[in-house]
Amino acid sequence: MTISPFDPSDIAARRGPRYRAIADALRDAVKMGTVAPGTKLPPLRDLAYALGVTVGTVSRAYALAASRGEVAGEVGRGTYVLGGGVHTRNGTGVGSAAFLTLPEATEAAMKAALAPPAGQTEIAGAAMAALLAEEPERNRPSPFNTYLAPGGEARHRQAAADWLAHDGFAPKAEELLVCSGTQQAILTAILTATEPGDLILTEELTYHAMVQQAALMGRRVAPVDIDEEGLVPEALERAAREQNPAALFVVPTLQNPTSAIMSEARRQQIAGIARAGDFAIIEDDIYGKLVSDRPLPIAHFAPDITFLATSLAKSVGCGLRVGFLKPPPALFERARAIQHGQGQTVPPLMADLATHLIETGDAAAVRDRITAEMEARHRMTARALHGQKMTAHPASLYVWIELPQSWRAHAFVEAARTRGVAIAAGEDFMVGRTDRASRHVRLAIGQPQTRDELQRGLDTIAALLSESHIGIAVPA
Structure with a gap:
């Protein structure tokens, strides 16, 4: 069965x-007319049925085409080819994020791994007011009238170093770059460590x-196999030997989406395999600060080959939108030049605000509130979904659920959306x-704005889990 142009x-x-x-086939068809x-x-x-692939594969293909400005998805209407016409010039093809965004949930939004409300608005508002009150006394350019130096000023990087330090891990301010969030830090690491055509290994779920x-x-x-602790060293070693990667991307603390935490011993194994295989490590530690007793980062064991990326x-x-990147020392200047070349300098006011929150202890206070709130939300989730197969950690912003035999993931997601x-x-x-x-x-149980919203969402999910995909109750 063929569905043109596929x-x-x-x-x-x-x-x-x-x-x-799939995305390239569409692009070629558009170019050929x-x-x-x-x-x-x-x-x-x-299309998934016709090509013998999963719905997720086709969704990712359409998302890639959308990110190129070649198609646009409209809720309720479908996905349309843009080509080089008026839609592209008018900005309809805004990228994969727009394509993948679901309609606004009427009961509960539980899709994005966001921290729950924990007084951020009030604390950040007071901090901003304090910064603005100090404005007349500043001996440096106003944050409203300047650009941030590439990588951030010394005081910003010192605050970052203080935020990242724990146990025996103590990065120096001059080793860090201030970024526009973890995504920019990761992109900078990819561009610094690899070249077009290179292979990046990562967890099979990431x-x-x-x-x-x-x-x-x-x-x-x-992909590389994972288990209850995250990346499997033996699988990584085999993949490195057979595929000659340039880099490894890994989330060792609260792995996304499984919430796995890699042991310190395994982190040392991963570092050793990467060093033996002569490839870089890109370590996403964005969830690290949520875990009070987290192991040392891989960057501690292999600072010469590891890019540590994180944010607030x-x-x-x-x-x-303030993040930090610790590149290998030998690649620091290359990373800073690449970051600067992207043109995504952190707004000075945001860098000042983040620094203020770290220096005053307000950032740590918010973090403590978030972890306390997440513990409560995990208790709510355990009660509401009692008996279901779930993987979670009390500090994680999400839970990973294995569905009953009667369901497949995309059918379940669509049923929840309705x-x-x-x-x-x-x-x-x-x-x-x-x-x-x-x-x-x-x-994503951290995303609901209130516990009542979370409870409504959990009740809906619990009800769906008791049904089959055709709406017939599953016998107890």
Whole structure:
């Protein structure tokens, strides 16, 4: 079965992951004129069936096409080819984020791994007022009338060093770059450590934005097996030997989406394998500050080959958009030049605000409130979903649920959406696999603005879990 412009034999013959082959086939068809602007693309399920791939693979392909400005998705209407016409010039093709965003949930939004409200607005507001009150006495340019130096000023980087330090890990201010969030830090690391065409290994379930960043930069991504502790060293060693990677991307603390925490011993193993295989490590530690007794980062054991990326997004508030990157010393200046070249300098006022929050202890206070709130929300979740197969950690912003045999992830996500609850399908986190998470979903229990909203969402999910995908109650 062929659905124009997607020929299964043509797509199978293309190198690289299936989602990229599908997106490239569409791009080629548009360039050749065989698909005209305004053409409506097949629904995800129809194309997935025709090509023998998962719905998640087709969704990722459409997302990549959207990020290129080639298609646009409209809720309730479908996905349309933009080509080079007026839609592209008017900015309709705004990228994969717009394509993947679900309609606003009417009961509970539980899709994005956001920290819960914990007094951030009041604390940050008071801090901002204090900064503005000091403005007349400043002996440096106003944050409203200057750009931040590439990588941040010394005081910003010192605050970052203080924030990152724990146990025996004590980075120096001059080793750090201030970034516009963890995503920019990760992108900077990818561009610094790899070249177009290089392979990046990662957990078979991982942060989807990194996969998109790598693809957009012309890098390949391949999966490595994980277990209850995260990345499996033996699998990494085998993949390194067979595939010659340039880098490894890993989330060792509160792995996304499983919440796994890698032991210190395994972190040392991973560092040793990377050093022996001569590839870099990109360590995403964005959730690290939420865990009070977390192990030392991989960067502590292999500082010469590890890029440590993190931010205040999950432990204070995502609106700050302030993150930090610790590159290997030999690549520091290259990383700083690449970051500067991206043109995403951190707004000086945000850098000042983040520094103020760290220096006064307000950032730590917010973090403590967040962890206390998450512990309460995990108790609520355990009660509401009692008896379900779940993986979680008391500090994690999400829970990973294995669905009953009667459900598949995307059908469950769609059923939840129709009842006003937005959640993420396990397939959204898969790298190159078609079955690893087809019966899992992630609930971002930190995102609901109130516990009442969370409870409504949990009640809806609990009800769905007791049904089959055709709405028939499952016998107890």
